[in-house]
Amino acid sequence: MLVKLFTYTLIMFVVTVVTFAYWLFNYKKPLEEEKLQINNKYKELLAKKEERSAIQAANSGIAE
Amino acid sequence: MIRINLLSEKKKKAISVPIGGIVVVLWVLINLGGLYQGIEMIAQEKEQYIEEKQISRLEREVSRMKGDLRKMRKMKQELNNVEQALSDYQGILSKRMGSWTRVLHRFEDFVARAKTIWLTQLRIDPEGQVQLNGLSMETETNQRNSENKKIKLVTQGVTDFVTILQQETDFVRSVNLSQVNHDFVDKKKVAKFDLTFVIDRN
Numbered sequence: 001m002l003v004k005l006f007t008y009t010l011i012m013f014v015v016t017v018v019t020f021a022y023w024l025f026n027y028k029k030p031l032e033e034e035k036l037q038i039n040n041k042y043k044e045l046l047a048k049k050e051e052r053s054a055i056q057a058a059n060s061g062i063a064e
Numbered sequence: 065m066i067r068i069n070l071l072s073e074k075k076k077k078a079i080s081v082p083i084g085g086i087v088v089v090l091w092v093l094i095n096l097g098g099l100y101q102g103i104e105m106i107a108q109e110k111e112q113y114i115e116e117k118q119i120s121r122l123e124r125e126v127s128r129m130k131g132d133l134r135k136m137r138k139m140k141q142e143l144n145n146v147e148q149a150l151s152d153y154q155g156i157l158s159k160r161m162g163s164w165t166r167v168l169h170r171f172e173d174f175v176a177r178a179k180t181i182w183l184t185q186l187r188i189d190p191e192g193q194v195q196l197n198g199l200s201m202e203t204e205t206n207q208r209n210s211e212n213k214k215i216k217l218v219t220q221g222v223t224d225f226v227t228i229l230q231q232e233t234d235f236v237r238s239v240n241l242s243q244v245n246h247d248f249v250d251k252k253k254v255a256k257f258d259l260t261f262v263i264d265r266n
Contacts, residue, residue: 008084012091019095027106035113045122052129056136 167263170235174228179203180221184256192263200225200255218255219244229261238262 114120167188175183185197200221204214222244229236243258 004084008088011088015088015092015095019099023099023102027103031106031110034110038113038117038119042117042119042122045119045126048126049122049129052126052133055133056129 170232170263174225174232177228178221178225181225188263194259194261194263196259196261198222198225198257198259199249200257202253218246218253222255222257226259229259235264236261237264 171183171186175181180201180203182199182201183196184199185195187195200218202216202218203220205217205220207215209215222241226239226241229239239259239261241257241259243256245256247254247256
């Protein structure tokens, strides 16, 4: 009886661990990586925006 | 008398409920539900993060600026070209680049004003002495004949050219028409002429 209980408990533990690991490696980690990429893209876009604004400001006299 | 019951009596077996199995299956289902929730949560978190960073707005702004920048670069390039051309012309027209260009520009102007003459030869010596040979084609004059028609002369162009040169006192002096001959070029009347004068190259 005790062995049975232990076996069931072990199976449930394994199922939990496998599910969590699956979620962690297939969803959570990629999300973190994606966040990092989004952050880099954000910085890149911000830099581009600032650069272009500066160029526009510097060249505004030409357009006039 | 001994009675033997040969028919085996069926024993009622107790149905065993696999509680453990049911619990495990339920646990697996709970885990699957949790996994689904976890996936949903991740998707929401991602959207929230993108929204928070306002990536799409930034992308729109940058792409709009890209167009403006392209226009501006094009305009700047055009401006540079114009400035370069202007600087080239100024260089050509400046005295430091040599006064011959200016001299030839003046000659071009004289010939254009005289309208009916062609230059065939032009010699300019270092002292500014010019020898010029050319052709003058027939053109109408202001004079009229007995039939009240305008007279056509081949020498009119030469006269006009000499007059133009004589008017340019700042540049031309001592104009001397040494020779005028009537001739035909392509069966058309022309006047060949030789002119000498002195130019001031300064």
